[in-house]
Amino acid sequence: MVSDPTHRHQSVLQSLTQYVEERVPLEEIRKLAGKKKVPAHQHSLWYYMGGIAGMLLGVQIITGILLEVYYVPEINSAHASILKLNSQINFGWLVRSLHSWGANLMIAAVLVHLFSAYFMKAYRKPREFTWWSGLALMAISLAFGFTGYLLPWDEVSFFATKIGLDIAEKMPLVGPVIAYMLRGGDSISQATISRFFVIHIALLPALLLALLGGHLMLVQAHGISEPDDFKKLPAEKKKYEKFFPTFFFKDILVWILALNILFALSTLCPWGIGPEADPFAAAPIGIKPEWYFLAPFQFLKLIPPAVGPIEGELFGILLMSLAAFAFVLVPLFDKGSSNARSRVATVFGVVVLLALIGFSIWGALS
Ligand code: HEM
Missing domain, CATH: 1.10.287.980 (plastocyanin oxidoreductase)
Structure with a gap:
């Protein structure tokens, strides 16, 4: 007897689906996604900002891991390892450009997300912890920018870090201790690169991912907030979109748009690198x-x-x-x-x- 191959494939697929469904609560997840709705009004555009920040974070993680393969966090090799990435490693320049432009776009997206949540009053009860975790995410995003900037060890990155740490040192009480610990001494040296590298690739990602997990869990628990003028509308005038699939697919469209901007910037204006840092030289004018x-x-x-x-x-x-x-x-x-x-x-x-x-x-x- 010859068995029907289509039928055989279907039954394999069915048993596989059953195997997964018995172990992963897919139905619950499907129900949860089906229940979620997004208010539709003239300010709905701002609801995309958190998602864009999250997508760009994904780009940062992937390109960051690739950069780590070649970057050397060593005072005599850091600059040379970036030059090598830019000119000798296949697509090294692109990965580095995506990471550098991506960092700028991500910080811009997080800032827009912060102010749009602020003006839509999304910080009010019951979203206080969503707001506070968001503020911590903003601080972490800026810390990513600050620590990453030193790593190429070029003239500008060295002096910009020096100015930043000198300003931090002025903070009352904790300032001098924080600046000393970050530098690993009184001046920027190998100890500083080592510290900034570990903070940039291990400490900050761990903190960010843990906090982001909490942030998104809270967003899921409370649903999307409604601005005051939408809340006041009579029930029949309030319009909503299903999160899945309507808003989700629009989210993906917006991500593709943002990725296009990122790739256009990275290929048309590849990220450069200045001359190697010389700690004994005078700071360039107008830094x-x-x-x-x-x-x-x-x-x-x-x-x-x-x-x-x-x-x-x-x-x-x-x-x-x-x-x-x-x-x-x-x-x-x-x-x-x-x-x-x-x-x-x-x-x-x-x-x-x-x-x-x-x-x-x-x-x-x-
Ligand atoms: C890495 C940074 C961040 C990521 C990836 C992120 C991600 C998200 C996502 C995906 C949402 C749901 C969709 C939306 O409303 O945009 C959301 C909501 C929210 N986020 Fe963030 N967020 C980040 C940082 C921040 C910051 C800096 C703040 C403000 C201090 C913030 C405050 C909020 C609030 C209050 C909501 C609820 C909005 C509402 O219910 O209307 N988030 N976040």
Whole structure:
């Protein structure tokens, strides 16, 4: 007797599906995804930002692992290993460009996600912990940028790191200890590269992935927030989209768009590298940090040497720390029950956002 091959394939597939379903709660996951809905309104565009940040994080992990194969975290070889990646390793230049441009795009996406969640008041009950875990993710993303910047060991990366650590040192009490521990001494040396490398490839990824797991679990638990004007609509006027498959496939379309931008930037403007760092040379004139640190850098430059009895830079750092702390406290201040408080939070957000944009442009042009 000859058995029907199509039938045989089907029964193999059926037994395989049954094997997996008995062990993995696929049906539960399917039900959960089916229940999730996304409010559809004129600000829905902002709901894509967290997903874009997550997709770019995926790109960073893949390209970061590939870079680790060739990068040497050694003071005499770091710069040469990047030159080799750029010119001798097949597609090394592309992987490095994707990682460097990806870092910038990811930080931009996280910043947009932060401010859109802020202005949509998504920090209010019950999403306070989603917000706080998000703030920690922002800090970690910036720490990724700061530690990664030193690794190519070129002139700009060396002096930008030096300026950054000198500023961190000014923080009262903890500043000098933190700067000393990060440097591994009083000056930037092999110990600094080793520390920055371990922080960049092990400590920060572990922290980020653990926090992101919590962040996404909370998003899943509370569903997507609804802005005030949507909440006020009568039930029949409120429109929703199913997360799966409608929003999910739109998410993927947006990711493809973002990936196109990333590949266009990486291939049309490949990431370069400057001359090797010389710790004994004078800092190049007009040296500036990356764009995401430009605003605080420019702000500190404008403060006079002393403000009353306090040293100018210290005063500036305290002022900026207070503004950052206000973002931590905002869910406790604006709980949605008082219009006046809600307005204060919005105005504060607008002022901070405009200050960040204004000081960044000023810093870039000066
Ligand atoms: C690596 C960085 C981050 C990733 C990958 C990420 C990912 C996500 C994703 C996928 C969502 C659901 C879709 C959406 O609303 O966009 C979400 C929601 C949310 N995220 Fe993030 N996030 C990150 C950082 C942040 C930051 C910096 C904040 C703010 C401080 C934040 C606050 C929130 C809040 C409050 C929600 C709930 C939004 C709502 O319910 O409308 N996240 N995040």
